[in-house]
Amino acid sequence: MALAGRAALRWGPRLPSPCPAAGPLCRPAWLPAACGRPYSCRGKEKLDMAAYPVESIRNFSIIAHVDHGKSTLADRLLEITGTISKTDRNKQVLDKLQVERERGITVKAQSASLFYNHEGINYLLNLIDTPGHVDFSYEVSRSLSACQGVILVVDANEGIQAQTVANFYLAFEAQLSVIPVINKIDLKNADPERVEKQIEKLFDIPTDECIRISAKQGTNVEKVLQKVIEKIPPPQCNTAEPLKALVFDSTFDHYRGVIANIALFGGEIAKGQKIVSAHTKKRYEVNEVGILTPEEQPTHKLYAGQVGYLIAGMKEVTEAQIGDTLFLYKQPVEPLPGFKSAKPMVFAGMYPIDQTEYNNLKSALERLTLNDSSVTVHRDSSLALGAGWRLGFLGLLHMEVFNQRLEQEYNMSVILTAPTVPYKAVLSSAKLIKEYGKDQITIINPAQFPDKLSVSEYLEPTVLGTIVTPQEYIGKIIALCQDRRAVQKDMFYIDENRVMLKYLFPLNEIVVDFYDALKSLSSGYASFDYEDAGYQSADLIKMDILVNGNPVEELATIIHNDKAYAAGKLLCERLKETIPRQLFEIAIQAAIGKKIIARETLKPYRKNVVAKCYGGDITRRMKLLRRQAEGKKLMRKIGNVEVPRDAFIRVLKRETDK
Numbered sequence: 001m002a003l004a005g006r007a008a009l010r011w012g013p014r015l016p017s018p019c020p021a022a023g024p025l026c027r028p029a030w031l032p033a034a035c036g037r038p039y040s041c042r043g044k045e046k047l048d049m050a051a052y053p054v055e056s057i058r059n060f061s062i063i064a065h066v067d068h069g070k071s072t073l074a075d076r077l078l079e080i081t082g083t084i085s086k087t088d089r090n091k092q093v094l095d096k097l098q099v100e101r102e103r104g105i106t107v108k109a110q111s112a113s114l115f116y117n118h119e120g121i122n123y124l125l126n127l128i129d130t131p132g133h134v135d136f137s138y139e140v141s142r143s144l145s146a147c148q149g150v151i152l153v154v155d156a157n158e159g160i161q162a163q164t165v166a167n168f169y170l171a172f173e174a175q176l177s178v179i180p181v182i183n184k185i186d187l188k189n190a191d192p193e194r195v196e197k198q199i200e201k202l203f204d205i206p207t208d209e210c211i212r213i214s215a216k217q218g219t220n221v222e223k224v225l226q227k228v229i230e231k232i233p234p235p236q237c238n239t240a241e242p243l244k245a246l247v248f249d250s251t252f253d254h255y256r257g258v259i260a261n262i263a264l265f266g267g268e269i270a271k272g273q274k275i276v277s278a279h280t281k282k283r284y285e286v287n288e289v290g291i292l293t294p295e296e297q298p299t300h301k302l303y304a305g306q307v308g309y310l311i312a313g314m315k316e317v318t319e320a321q322i323g324d325t326l327f328l329y330k331q332p333v334e335p336l337p338g339f340k341s342a343k344p345m346v347f348a349g350m351y352p353i354d355q356t357e358y359n360n361l362k363s364a365l366e367r368l369t370l371n372d373s374s375v376t377v378h379r380d381s382s383l384a385l386g387a388g389w390r391l392g393f394l395g396l397l398h399m400e401v402f403n404q405r406l407e408q409e410y411n412m413s414v415i416l417t418a419p420t421v422p423y424k425a426v427l428s429s430a431k432l433i434k435e436y437g438k439d440q441i442t443i444i445n446p447a448q449f450p451d452k453l454s455v456s457e458y459l460e461p462t463v464l465g466t467i468v469t470p471q472e473y474i475g476k477i478i479a480l481c482q483d484r485r486a487v488q489k490d491m492f493y494i495d496e497n498r499v500m501l502k503y504l505f506p507l508n509e510i511v512v513d514f515y516d517a518l519k520s521l522s523s524g525y526a527s528f529d530y531e532d533a534g535y536q537s538a539d540l541i542k543m544d545i546l547v548n549g550n551p552v553e554e555l556a557t558i559i560h561n562d563k564a565y566a567a568g569k570l571l572c573e574r575l576k577e578t579i580p581r582q583l584f585e586i587a588i589q590a591a592i593g594k595k596i597i598a599r600e601t602l603k604p605y606r607k608n609v610v611a612k613c614y615g616g617d618i619t620r621r622m623k624l625l626r627r628q629a630e631g632k633k634l635m636r637k638i639g640n641v642e643v644p645r646d647a648f649i650r651v652l653k654r655e656t657d658k
Contacts, residue, residue: 047291047299052124054239054305058232059263061109061128061143063171064153065163065527069183071106073153073215073224074129080222081114081125083293106131107401109143109249111261111307112294118229125228126307133163133397138374141170142322146248146263146307149177149232151224156182156190156212160198160494162466162529168203177232180205181224186214198494235265235305242331243267243275245310250320252367258314261292262326263307265336270301274329275312279321283329284312322373343532344376344392345461346511347444348399349417351388357412358387364410365389368402375402380445384554385415390444393419396511420444421461421508423558424535429454446556449542459535460560461507464489467518468500469526476521477501484509485560504533506560543568543597545575546589564590568598576600584633 062070078084106129114125128143130136144150150171154164171178180199182192196207211227213220249261262269269275273286290298291308302308314320325335352361369375376392393399399419406412423443432454433439443449465486469477471493481488481503490502505514510530518526543564545555555575559567568590575588579602586602607628610621 047297049124049291049299049301049303049306051122052303052306054237054303055234056121056123057126057234057305058123058149058228059126059128059147059235059305059307060149060151060228060232061130061140061147061171062151062153063130063140063167064183065155065158065161065167066105066133068153068155068158068161068164069215070129070153073151073181073183073213073221074112074127076215076218076221077114077127077225078112078294079218080225081116083112083114105133107136107139109139110294111143111146111249111292113291113297113307114293116225116229118226123229124306125225130167133395136394136398137166137170138394140167142248144171144174144176146246147176148235149179149228151179151181151228153181153183153215154195154199156184156192156195157187159191159195159498160202160468161527162468163527165202165466165468165500166529166531178203178205179224179227179231180210182210182212183215185212186217186219194495198498202494237265237304239266239268239304241266241304242333243269243273243326243328244333244336245269245326246336247320247322247324247326249371250322251371256287256311258311258316258320258370259296260310260312260314260320260326261307262302262310264302264304266304266333267328268301268303269310269326275326276329276332277319277321278325278327278335280319280324282319284314287311287313320370343394344374344422345395345463345507345532346393346399346419346421347390348393348419349380349382349385349388349415350391351382351385351415351417353413353415355386361412361414364406364412368405368410372402372405374398378444382554385417388415392422396515419511420446420558421511423449423461423540424459425450425455426457426459427454428456443558446542446558447553449556449558457537458540460538460540462533462536463505463507463510463530464533465503465505465510465528465530466500467503467526467528468494468498469522470497471499473522473526474499474501477518477526480514480517480521481505484514485562505530506536506538508560541592544591545571546587546591546596547575547579548586549589551591564592565597572598572600576602581605 062074064070075084079086109128109130111126111128114127116123116125126146128147130140130143152164152168152171154160168178180203182195184190185192192210192212196210199205199210200207211220211223213224215221243264244266245262245264247260247262251259253259269286269289271286271288274283275286276283288298288311289302289308290296291302291306296309299308302310310326323336325333327333350361350365352358365377369377374394375398378390378392379387380390381387391399391402393402396419399416403414403416406414425441425443427433427436427439427441427450429450432450441448441450467477467481478488478501481501484505486503486505486509488501488503491499493499515528518528539561540558541561541564543557543559544551545568546552555571557567557571572588572590579586579588581602582604584604586604588600588602589596590598610624613621613624
């Protein structure tokens with residue numbers, strides 16, 4: 001008994017075995033499987049998915065603003081349908097990444113298949129839990145392509161916020177059925193009646209269609225499942241048609257290669273079949289198909305309308321393109337339209353800390369971009385930082401999460417430069433038009449910035465921002481927006497206390513610290529969301545940094561004329577702190593063309609040459625000081641200031657303490 005007690009202390013309470021066919025080779029549920037596979041997928045009978053015809057399938061997503069309870073609702077739905085056992089440890093079950101659990105946000109859309117019996121009929125419900133932050137809206141739009149309906153979750157305390165509106169319109173444009181759910185009714189300050197009125201006013205959904213739930217306590221969650229079956233239509237597809245499968249996500253496994261998540265729009269797929277990729281034209285043999293519950297659960301076959309995973313011996317990360325169509329060998333089909341490629345909003349340079357790590361970082365980037373296809377990668381090199389890449393991200397949080405995933409999943413430490421946005425220039429010089437082959441070029445790197453004489457106008461990217469805030473903070477927020485060169489487009493009251501503001505922002509004004517400033521001004525109550533609004537004409541200039549009169553190419557930036565002085569002064573001050581002192585004076589200057597707009601002087605080390613003069617005539621002292629000054633002047637002429645690598649890293653790196 002004492003031995004059993006010690007074992008319980010060591011391993012925790014013994015969990016019930018989820019495997020009905022547990023044999024002598026099976027380990028206890030809390031130990032990792034010997035084969036490296038999840039315990040739940042070994043020894044289980046393969047499911048027969050033919051028992052679920054198209055009419056009894058429902059594909060739906062959960063969408064909401066950040067922290068309104070999407071993942072908690074997904075946990076309760078998984079418990080109610082018996083997909084996972086009910087325990088206190090079920091928190092963010094579908095958030096599998098370490099970065100998601102640390103930050104408490106969903107970064108990656110995750111799918112799970114649920115089995116539910118309603119009025120004597122067995123239904124297969126394919127659920128996709130989506131991110132709520134504006135930077136991951138590409139994940140949301142991709143998930144909606146595999147769905148016929150959505151559950152729109154709104155916090156009963158916070159009410160409708162900026163990303164709630166954006167996600168609703170994504171679903172509305174895709175013509176999906178919307179089920180409004182008001183969550184967190186158990187909170188002390190919850191006001192579901194007010195939120196119902198907001199939903200009716202903004203989205204034109206009757207108040208009697210809203211379901212009031214508490215996902216944390218499980219109140220009324222069963223009603224949500226019943227509503228999903230009644231209101232969301234089954235997918236429009238046929239098993240008799242030839243195979244047509246859309247790859248909507250993929251991950252890389254070191255042992256099994258690429259694991260592709262697929263949605264079947266026609267036909268069926270089984271182990272042993274020969275399939276072809278419409279994108280690469282390569283042929284594969286299917287090794288395994290199955291569904292996600294949320295662990296991998298192998299099945300005999302997958303049929304039209306179902307969502308699952310596929311392993312087919314794809315060894316290269318480039319072989320499973322998201323948006324690709326798979327079909328049977330010698331049975332070609334018209335490829336599905338796929339996904340509109342994500343448009344990067346923020347660019348940053350990424351370099352290995354040590355150049356010997358270049359190949360390892362390249363491999364890690366390839367594998368991570370397979371899982372996060374919204375990142376664009378272009379090779380780049382810098383005299384100071386060596387060979388690297390210029391990466392395009394959907395926003396600043398996206399950039400931070402990508403960097404964190406590189407560190408946690410691939411153990412790679414990198415130098416990430418300050419973020420920039422893509423500008424455009426309309427060329428007027430015939431020579432340049434001939435050289436580029438077009439009259440409009442995109443500028444990602446300041447080194448490519450064309451001279452003002454050969455350009456008719458410069459264009460900067462803009463976004464249409466939506467701010468939802470309590471009315472007492474309006475004055476401060478309007479002042480903040482005006483400081484960021486924003487133009488007000490609309491303003492109206494959602495109810496007595498909350499206001500929705502719409503502003504046209506230049507993207508480079510919000511890209512670094514606007515969100516933090518907004519949260520701090522409004523005590524965390526205001527929410528912000530933005531969408532691309534094209535380009536507008538702007539007075540842009542290239543600002544160079546000169547060290548002793550020599551331009552430092554890596555520190556050149558493109559900036560609006562109004563902000564040049566402040567930015568130049570800040571960069572000069574930061575450089576003064578990081579460049580080591582020399583035996584001669586160093587001038588650090590910010591320049592626009594030939595005009596110097598800011599300067600900092602780094603004083604030289606100097607020997608006290610008059611220390612030996614005790615009294616005597618002052619001309620003796622002056623002579624010694626003049627000779628020292630001449631020596632320093634000569635030294636400055638022939639001396640070369642090398643800006644050290646760590647100084648570049650400190651200046652170019654994002655300011656995390658902003």
